[in-house]
Amino acid sequence: MPPIQATDQLQAVLFDMDGTLVDTEKLWLEAVRRQAEQLGLALDERDQPHILGRAVEDTAEHLHRRLLAEDAARPLPLDRLADALEERFAVLVAAEVVPMPGALALLDALVASGVTTALVSASPRHVVDVVLDSLGRHRFAVSFAAGETPRTKPAPDPYLAAAAALGVAPAHCVAVEDTPTGIASAEAAGCAVLAVPSTAPVEQAPGRLVVGSLLEVDLALLRALVSAGEERPGRP
Secondary structure, eight states: OOOOOOOSOOOEEEEOOBTTTBSOHHHHHHHHHHHHHHTTOOOOGGGGGGTTTOOHHHHHHHHHHHHHHHOTTSOOOHHHHHHHHHHHHHHHHHHOOOBOTTHHHHHHHHHHTTOEEEEEOSSOHHHHHHHHHHHOGGGOSEEEOTTSSSSOTTSSHHHHHHHHHHTOOGGGEEEEESSHHHHHHHHHHTOEEEEOOSSSOOOOBTTEEEOSOGGGOOHHHHHHHHHHHTTSTTOO
């Protein structure tokens, strides 16, 4: 990405949760792996797009399709599968909520500078609440969980809802994400994106900056990313 100049157009920073602010991506993968194993399913990299950054219901639907395809004689009700996944994940998160390197320092710097923040997650509300209590609710003006918008990621609805709740324009927001699914949601909403990949690789693109960790991020970089995003194709 060429050098960019910082501006004061940054109005809010919208954070994904799992794998971005807290080290829960591996916990979600473990919950799905255990559930799949119980069902007799072996997961591989082809399953990842249906797991990473997805709502519980989306992953449950994927496992349900695979289960029916491989053994139609033993169907499992979809709602029971979703409930089982959610319970496994919640138990793991409650036992181990670990902030990603640089997450708390960045959040505190934004709060101190008067930049509004939001938490935008595809996880269930009770899991989001566990993380909010761990990170500190004062660090976020609003939060959105799975099921609280008409559609979840990769649709733009969660990021559009967060921007609307904050009274800011998506084009003047930076979304901080770790998965292609979340990035697709944020970019469809018109946000600039700071990508911190966790498991799946992410490529640089107009209006998108890829970094190795939140330790590399400061307010000046976020402001500069919004400025660079003013020229990206398809901006609203």
